[in-house]
Amino acid sequence: METILFSLLNGVIYGLLLFMLSSGLTLIFSMMGILNFAHASFYMLGAYFAFSFTQVTSFWFALIFAPILVGLLGALVERWGLRSVHQHGHVAELLFTFGLAYLIDEVVKIVWGKNAVDYRVPESLDFPLFELFGAQYPAYRMFILVVAVGMLVALWYLLKRTRIGLIIQAALTHPHMVGHLGHNVPRIFMAVFGAGCALAGLAGVIGGNYLVTDPAMAAFMGPIVFVVVVIGGLGSLEGAFIASLLLGLLQTFAISIDANFSDFLGWAGVTATSELGSISISSLAPMLPFLLLVLILIVKPTGLMGDREV
Amino acid sequence: MTDTATPDFATLSPSRGQKFRQRVLPLIALALILALVPALSPSRTVYSLLNAVGINIVFALSYNMLLGRGGLLSFGHAVYFGLGGYAAMHAMRAIEAGDGLWSGFPVFGLPVVGFAAGALAGAVIGWPSCRRAGTAFAMISLGVAELIAAAGFMFASIFGGEEGVTGDRMNGPELFGLSLGPVSEVYLFIAFWTVVGTAMIFAFTRTPLGKLSEATRDNPERVQFIGFDPVRIRYMVFIAAGAFAGLSGGMAAVNYEIFTPESLSLHPSGFVLLMAYIGGIRYFSGPILGAVVLTVMQSMLSDFTEAWLLYLGVLFIAIIMFAPGGLAGIFHGVAGTVRRDGAGRAARSLGLKAAGVSLLLVGLIVLIEVVIRWSNGYGEVFEPFGLMLETGSVLTWVLVAGPILGGAALVRFVAKTDEGGA
Structure with a gap:
C-alpha cells in the first residue's frame, strides 16, 4: 500500500514533468511538421540558467526569467536557423535540430563543466509537507505538481478560450488561409516555437533540482519525450497528457517492483540463476518506453489520440 | 537547352569511354x-x-x-x-x-x-x-x-x-x-x-x-x-x-x-x-x-x-544551413563555377568567399579556445603564434569580433555581387 501510494505520487509528478516537455514538442510538431530533436536541450538550458540565476538572485527570480530567456533563445533559433533550413526539406530540418542538440550539449559542457552542478531545492520549499506511513513527503514535489497543473490549466485556457489560441489552432490546420486573413504566419510559428521552448525551460527549472542537473540530462530525457509524443499521437495535446502520465507511472512502478524474469517464466524452466531469469523488472524500466514506442508505431501509427500518421 | 523533345534516347546514353571514365x-x-x-x-x-x-x-x-x-x-x-x-x-x-x-x-x-x-x-x-x-x-x-x-x-x-x-x-x-x-x-x-x-x-x-x-x-x-x-x-x-x-x-x-x-x-x-x-x-x-x-x-x-x-x-550545422550538398557538393559547385565563369572570374568570387569563411573561422576559433580555457579555470592562456590572449585583454575580443564581423560582411558582399552578376 505504502509503495503503491508513493509510486503513484512520484509517477504523477514525473508524468507531469514529461507533459511540460512534450506539450511544447507536440505543438511545434503539429504546426511546422518538425520533430524537434533539440527540445530536451532547451529543458537542460532551463535548468542551467536557473542554476546560474539562483547563484546571484533567488529561485523565484529564476522561475520566471529562466524560461523567458530559454523561450527567446528558441525564437532566435527558429528565426535565424530553422526558417532558412526550411527550403531544404523536412529531413534537413530534422537534422538541423539534431545538430543543434549536439551543439547545445557541447556548449553546456564548456560553460558549466562536465560534472553535475549543485542546483538545489530552495530553502523556503525544503521541508517535509506531510507524513504518510511514517515516511515524510517533501514539499518541493507538491510544488512541482502545483506548477505543472497551473501550467496545464493556463495552456488549456490560452488555446481553447482566447483569440490567440483560436488563431494558433487555425494555423495548425490551415496556415495558408490564416495567412490570407492577414495574420503573420511565420511570426506565429516563431512565437509557438519560442513558447514551446519556454515550457521546456520551465520544466528544466523545476525539474533540474528534483532530478539531476548535468550535461547528460538532455540525452536522457530527449528520447523519452519523443516516445511520449509519438505514443500520444503527434499533434495531440490530450494524447500527450495521457501518454506522459502513463509513461511516468509505468516507469516509477517498474522501478519499485522487486521481481525478475524467473518469477514470471518459472513455468518455462527459466531459473533465477540463468542469464535471462536474473534480469529484474526494475532494470528493464529504462527500456520500457522504447518497447512501447516500437509496438505503437507498428500497431497503431497514429498514436493513442492522434488523427494523422507519423 | 532546347525545348524540342529528343527523338532518339540512345543518343543521350553515355559512350563507352564516358562510362569507363565515370564509373x-x-x-x-x-x-x-x-x-x-x-x-x-x-x-x-x-x-x-x-x-x-x-x-x-x-x-x-x-x-x-x-x-x-x-x-x-x-x-x-x-x-x-x-x-x-x-x-x-x-x-x-x-x-x-x-x-x-x-x-x-x-x-x-x-x-x-x-x-x-x-x-x-x-x-x-x-x-x-x-x-x-x-x-x-x-x-x-x-x-x-x-x-x-x-x-x-x-x-x-x-x-x-x-x-x-x-x-x-x-x-x-x-x-x-x-x-x-x-x-x-x-x-x-x-x-x-x-x-x-x-x-x-x-x-x-x-x-x-x-x-x-x-x-x-x-x-x-x-x-x-x-x-x-x-x-x-x-x-x-x-x-x-x-x-x-x-x-x-x-x-x-x-x-x-x-x-x-x-x-x-x-x-x-x-x-x-x-x-x-x-x-x-x-x-x-x-x-x-x-x-x-x-x-x-x-x-x-x-x-x-x-x-x-x-x-x-x-561544421554539421553550417553544412545543413549553407551547403546541403555537403563537402562533395562544395567541390562540384566550385568545379561548376570554374566551368561556367572561366577560371579568372571564378577565382575572384571563390577567393573572396574562401577569405570570408576563413575570417569567420578565425574569429570562432579564438572565441571557443579562449572560452574553453576560462571555463576550465586552470589559468591557462590561449597562445597562438606567441600572442597572449587573456580573457580580460582587449586584443582577444578584437580578434574575436573583428574577423567574425569582417568575414560575415565579406560573405554577404560576395553573395550580393553574385546575385547582381547572374
Missing part, C-alpha cells in the same frame, strides 16, 4: 592509391588511422544506401555495424578455439561473416520498420537502437558486458600469406575489403533495385504505378545496407580485436550520420569524403583541442 576509373584510382600507401612506408600511427578510415568509409557508404539513395533517415545504423562485428568476433574466437569447421576458416574472410550477420539483423529488424518511411521510420530506428543497446549491456554471455568480447586475429589458415600480426598487414586486409565494399556498393546503385530505391525516395506513388511495392523495395535496400554495415563491423572486429556494447549505441549511429551528411549524401563520393575528413578530425583535432566535438557540431 570504373575512380574505383581503379581508389584501389591504386590504397595499394601505393605501403610504398611510402608510413608509421604505425598513420597505419592505424588509415585502418579506421577504411572501416568508416564502408560504414558511411552503407549508411548512405539508406539516407542518400533510399531517403530513409536512420538513427540506429550502428546496430548492424555492431551485430556484424560481434558475429565476426565470435567467429574469430571459434577459429582460435579450432571448433569444427571454423578451424579451416581464414580470419581474412571474417568480414563475410559480418556481412551475413548484418543482413540477417537487417532482415529481422527491417521487417517491422520498413513498412513506413519518413519520420516514422526514423523514430522506429531510434527505438530499436535504444532497445538493442540496452539489451547489449544485459546479455553478458553474447555481448561481454561492459568489457566487451575480445579475440586474437593471428589464428587459423593464412590467406595471401598474411599473418595479420603487424599493423601493416592489417592495413592490406582493410584496404582489400574497403575496395571490395566500395565497388560492391557502387555496383548496387547500378542494379535495378538500386535505381528503384532512388525512385522510391523521390516518389513512392509513381513506383507503385509502374508495378513495384515501395515497402518491399525499402525492405530489400534495408537488408543490403545492414549487410554492408555488418561488413565494416567485421573489418573493425579484425582491426581492433575487441567489441563492446557501446558500439551498438546511439553515439556511433549519430557519428555515421554526421560522416555521410557532412560528406554529402547526394553524391556517391560524399560519404567517402566525409569518412576521411571526420576520422582524421577525430584522431588529429582531439590532440589539439578538447572542444573538437563543438567544432564538429558547428
Whole structure:
C-alpha cells in the first residue's frame, strides 16, 4: 500500500514533468511538421540558467526569467536557423535540430563543466509537507505538481478560450488561409516555437533540482519525450497528457517492483540463476518506453489520440 | 537547352569511354592509391588511422544506401555495424578455439561473416520498420537502437558486458600469406575489403533495385504505378545496407580485436550520420569524403583541442544551413563555377568567399579556445603564434569580433555581387 501510494505520487509528478516537455514538442510538431530533436536541450538550458540565476538572485527570480530567456533563445533559433533550413526539406530540418542538440550539449559542457552542478531545492520549499506511513513527503514535489497543473490549466485556457489560441489552432490546420486573413504566419510559428521552448525551460527549472542537473540530462530525457509524443499521437495535446502520465507511472512502478524474469517464466524452466531469469523488472524500466514506442508505431501509427500518421 | 523533345534516347546514353571514365576509373584510382600507401612506408600511427578510415568509409557508404539513395533517415545504423562485428568476433574466437569447421576458416574472410550477420539483423529488424518511411521510420530506428543497446549491456554471455568480447586475429589458415600480426598487414586486409565494399556498393546503385530505391525516395506513388511495392523495395535496400554495415563491423572486429556494447549505441549511429551528411549524401563520393575528413578530425583535432566535438557540431550545422550538398557538393559547385565563369572570374568570387569563411573561422576559433580555457579555470592562456590572449585583454575580443564581423560582411558582399552578376 505504502509503495503503491508513493509510486503513484512520484509517477504523477514525473508524468507531469514529461507533459511540460512534450506539450511544447507536440505543438511545434503539429504546426511546422518538425520533430524537434533539440527540445530536451532547451529543458537542460532551463535548468542551467536557473542554476546560474539562483547563484546571484533567488529561485523565484529564476522561475520566471529562466524560461523567458530559454523561450527567446528558441525564437532566435527558429528565426535565424530553422526558417532558412526550411527550403531544404523536412529531413534537413530534422537534422538541423539534431545538430543543434549536439551543439547545445557541447556548449553546456564548456560553460558549466562536465560534472553535475549543485542546483538545489530552495530553502523556503525544503521541508517535509506531510507524513504518510511514517515516511515524510517533501514539499518541493507538491510544488512541482502545483506548477505543472497551473501550467496545464493556463495552456488549456490560452488555446481553447482566447483569440490567440483560436488563431494558433487555425494555423495548425490551415496556415495558408490564416495567412490570407492577414495574420503573420511565420511570426506565429516563431512565437509557438519560442513558447514551446519556454515550457521546456520551465520544466528544466523545476525539474533540474528534483532530478539531476548535468550535461547528460538532455540525452536522457530527449528520447523519452519523443516516445511520449509519438505514443500520444503527434499533434495531440490530450494524447500527450495521457501518454506522459502513463509513461511516468509505468516507469516509477517498474522501478519499485522487486521481481525478475524467473518469477514470471518459472513455468518455462527459466531459473533465477540463468542469464535471462536474473534480469529484474526494475532494470528493464529504462527500456520500457522504447518497447512501447516500437509496438505503437507498428500497431497503431497514429498514436493513442492522434488523427494523422507519423 | 532546347525545348524540342529528343527523338532518339540512345543518343543521350553515355559512350563507352564516358562510362569507363565515370564509373570504373575512380574505383581503379581508389584501389591504386590504397595499394601505393605501403610504398611510402608510413608509421604505425598513420597505419592505424588509415585502418579506421577504411572501416568508416564502408560504414558511411552503407549508411548512405539508406539516407542518400533510399531517403530513409536512420538513427540506429550502428546496430548492424555492431551485430556484424560481434558475429565476426565470435567467429574469430571459434577459429582460435579450432571448433569444427571454423578451424579451416581464414580470419581474412571474417568480414563475410559480418556481412551475413548484418543482413540477417537487417532482415529481422527491417521487417517491422520498413513498412513506413519518413519520420516514422526514423523514430522506429531510434527505438530499436535504444532497445538493442540496452539489451547489449544485459546479455553478458553474447555481448561481454561492459568489457566487451575480445579475440586474437593471428589464428587459423593464412590467406595471401598474411599473418595479420603487424599493423601493416592489417592495413592490406582493410584496404582489400574497403575496395571490395566500395565497388560492391557502387555496383548496387547500378542494379535495378538500386535505381528503384532512388525512385522510391523521390516518389513512392509513381513506383507503385509502374508495378513495384515501395515497402518491399525499402525492405530489400534495408537488408543490403545492414549487410554492408555488418561488413565494416567485421573489418573493425579484425582491426581492433575487441567489441563492446557501446558500439551498438546511439553515439556511433549519430557519428555515421554526421560522416555521410557532412560528406554529402547526394553524391556517391560524399560519404567517402566525409569518412576521411571526420576520422582524421577525430584522431588529429582531439590532440589539439578538447572542444573538437563543438567544432564538429558547428561544421554539421553550417553544412545543413549553407551547403546541403555537403563537402562533395562544395567541390562540384566550385568545379561548376570554374566551368561556367572561366577560371579568372571564378577565382575572384571563390577567393573572396574562401577569405570570408576563413575570417569567420578565425574569429570562432579564438572565441571557443579562449572560452574553453576560462571555463576550465586552470589559468591557462590561449597562445597562438606567441600572442597572449587573456580573457580580460582587449586584443582577444578584437580578434574575436573583428574577423567574425569582417568575414560575415565579406560573405554577404560576395553573395550580393553574385546575385547582381547572374
